Amino acid sequence: MNWRNYTLYTAWFVSMTAVLGSLYFSEVRGFIPCELCWYQRIMMYPLAIFLGIATIYQDTRIKKYVLPLSIIGGSISIFHYMMQKIPGFAAIKPCVQGVPCTGQYINWLGFITIPFLALVAFTLITILLLLTKSSSEKE
Incomplete structure (x- = not known):
């Protein structure tokens, strides 16, 4: 078996x-x-469901449906992380009510925040899906 046979399963595990x-x-x-954070969750939660079903059925066609969710979620994570870590971005205020988007509940090692963790997950899922062998490819 090739390592590319496990990329779908690994993407599901990450999600x-x-x-x-x-x-x-x-x-x-x-x-x-x-x-x-809610927008990032809106992108991640369906990934866990869709990738779980795709993993059970070994359906690599799922890539075209879940890659947009992963890429959009990653883009939101990048923007959110930049708001937290780059002073100029903090002036942008998408969070007008409730918890401020610039807040950092965790700040491990000075750079690991919750949006950073989400970005890592979205990036890993995107890479794994791009590496997933489609059913039409030969071994």
């Missing part, structure tokens, strides 16, 4: 880890998600 991590931060640690 499940991200979903469980976001639920841990909000439900166990009590961190209230900001508006951009």
Whole structure:
């Protein structure tokens, strides 16, 4: 078996880890998600469901449906992370009510925040999906 046969399964694992991590931060640690965090969740939660079903059926055609979710979610994560870490972006205020988007519940090693973790997950999922062998490719 080729390592590319496991990329779909690994992408599903990454998405499940991200979903469980976001639920841990909000439900166990009590961190209230900001508006951009909700948008990232809107992109990640369906990925866990779609990739789980695709993994069970070994359906590599799912790439064309889930790649847009992953890329859009990653773009939101980049923007959110830049708002947290680059002073000029903090002036942009998409979060007008509730928790500010510039807030950092965690700041591990001085650069790892929740949007950074989401960005890593979206990036890994995107790369893994791009590397997934489609059913028409020969071994």
